[in-house]
Amino acid sequence: MYIDDVKDIVNNCKYFEDLYDTVWKLGENKKIQKKNYNGVKIGLFNTPCAGFGDIIVCKTFYDYLKTWYPGAKVTICTTTPIKYESLGIKGDIYKLYNKQNDEDSECIEYDELILKKKIKFDIMIVIPIINKTFDIKVFQKLIPYSNVFNTFSVSEYNGEYPPYTFPIGVGKDNLGLMFSNIKLKKQTFVKKPYALVYIQPSPEWGTHSKTCFVSYLEMICKKYSPRYPKFEVVIPDWIHDDINDNSQFYNRIKKIITKYYDNWNILYSDGENVPLVENDNKKKSITFRADVFPQPRELFVSLMKESVEDILVTGDQSLTDVLSCCKSHKNVWYQIAPWKKGLAYNLSKHLPNKYYSTFKTSCGTLRSIKTNIDWKNFLREYDFRVKGKQRMDSILIGRDIMKTDKKLHDNLLKIIDGSRFLETAKNKIDKLK
Numbered sequence: 001m002y003i004d005d006v007k008d009i010v011n012n013c014k015y016f017e018d019l020y021d022t023v024w025k026l027g028e029n030k031k032i033q034k035k036n037y038n039g040v041k042i043g044l045f046n047t048p049c050a051g052f053g054d055i056i057v058c059k060t061f062y063d064y065l066k067t068w069y070p071g072a073k074v075t076i077c078t079t080t081p082i083k084y085e086s087l088g089i090k091g092d093i094y095k096l097y098n099k100q101n102d103e104d105s106e107c108i109e110y111d112e113l114i115l116k117k118k119i120k121f122d123i124m125i126v127i128p129i130i131n132k133t134f135d136i137k138v139f140q141k142l143i144p145y146s147n148v149f150n151t152f153s154v155s156e157y158n159g160e161y162p163p164y165t166f167p168i169g170v171g172k173d174n175l176g177l178m179f180s181n182i183k184l185k186k187q188t189f190v191k192k193p194y195a196l197v198y199i200q201p202s203p204e205w206g207t208h209s210k211t212c213f214v215s216y217l218e219m220i221c222k223k224y225s226p227r228y229p230k231f232e233v234v235i236p237d238w239i240h241d242d243i244n245d246n247s248q249f250y251n252r253i254k255k256i257i258t259k260y261y262d263n264w265n266i267l268y269s270d271g272e273n274v275p276l277v278e279n280d281n282k283k284k285s286i287t288f289r290a291d292v293f294p295q296p297r298e299l300f301v302s303l304m305k306e307s308v309e310d311i312l313v314t315g316d317q318s319l320t321d322v323l324s325c326c327k328s329h330k331n332v333w334y335q336i337a338p339w340k341k342g343l344a345y346n347l348s349k350h351l352p353n354k355y356y357s358t359f360k361t362s363c364g365t366l367r368s369i370k371t372n373i374d375w376k377n378f379l380r381e382y383d384f385r386v387k388g389k390q391r392m393d394s395i396l397i398g399r400d401i402m403k404t405d406k407k408l409h410d411n412l413l414k415i416i417d418g419s420r421f422l423e424t425a426k427n428k429i430d431k432l433k
Contacts, residue, residue, distance in 0.1 A: 193231055
């Protein structure tokens with residue numbers, strides 16, 4: 001019945017991997033109906049690799065699916081359910097076990113895992129794909145019935161290893177950022193005014209980390225010292241560790257501080273308040289708060305929201321969280337990870353904010369002190385809840401179309417699995433009747 005539509009889609013494919021998109025392209029630009037998703041079993045497969053960002057991306061997508069398709073059954077399958085629990089995340093969560101042991105595992109391939117829970121999914125979504133190209137044959141070692149028509153992938157932001165069914169991020173062909181409505185908890189441990197810094201240390205992120213912090217610090221000191229004679233800066237552990245252990249880093253910061261403030265001290269997690277620069281005859285003081293992190297996400301985002309308008313963060317999730325909570329009143333400065341240049345470049349191009357284009361300026365500079373970032377048009381264009389839902393609707397509709405012609409479905413899969421080159425597959429599909 002739909003053979004002509006399939007042939008049109010296939011003839012427009014430029015690369016062999018484009019054949020995998022046949023299902024959702026069949027459903028493209030058609031209106032979703034309850035029958036397309038009611039009772040559908042969707043499995044989200046999440047094998048996070050350090051930190052909580054990958055987990056929150058998966059949970060955000062889970063929440064989207066539950067909202068968009070109330071009749072569907074959505075389940076998370078993950079190697080680290082304990083991390084979901086630590087974040088207070090509830091829902092249908094099944095553990096993926098390491099074949100070698102029962103301990104939680106990170107950064108592990110799907111062919112090394114087993115799912116003990118007896119459940120069969122209609123649709124599987126691997127989220128996110130991290131630093132590699134998704135290989136369906138590897139995933140089939142975990143879920144033997146998976147194939148390119150029922151299994152789909154989600155990239156990291158501006159992922160560099162396509163193809164992806166859901167390329168999230170900014171710029172051409174990307175479906176946007178995963179914004180969310182976060183239920184905040186009121187924080188009471190830092191009084192306004194304060195700035196917030198949440199960036200990663202060297203050497204993991206290159207030598208740029210210290211310079212990033214110093215650039216941001218000088219910008220906010222110059223901007224806020226006339227306004228706030230008493231000011232605080234919330235910092236991660238590595239910054240106060242490096243201040244203590246690295247005299248060059250300490251002296252760079254001291255040189256900046258003494259231009260704008262008379263007194264400087266660090267408040268540590270054990271309650272110790274250590275003065276680093278003292279001038280009792282003067283009243284202007286700045287305090288580095290090393291006693292705040294880590295915090296649960298709801299409190300962390302609340303800290304972001306209540307900080308001054310210039311905030312310094314890194315990572316996909318921190319960037320998305322601050323935009324979700326505070327888009328109308330924040331200048332977000334961004335530490336570029338070495339493997340995230342594509343996201344930073346596209347942010348500089350599409351905001352537009354030229355300062356995101358290089359490591360040297362993305363954290364803020366004296367030249368950017370009067371910058372006022374307007375996120376409105378950007379957020380309207382790159383909200384995953386619009387383009388991402390359109391793609392998911394297409395998958396569900398295309399799946400139902402394929403179900404009406406099982407012979408066509410099976411023949412297409414057989415041809416794709418049995419072909420190595422696009423032209424070979426095109427010729428075989430063109431002969432189908």
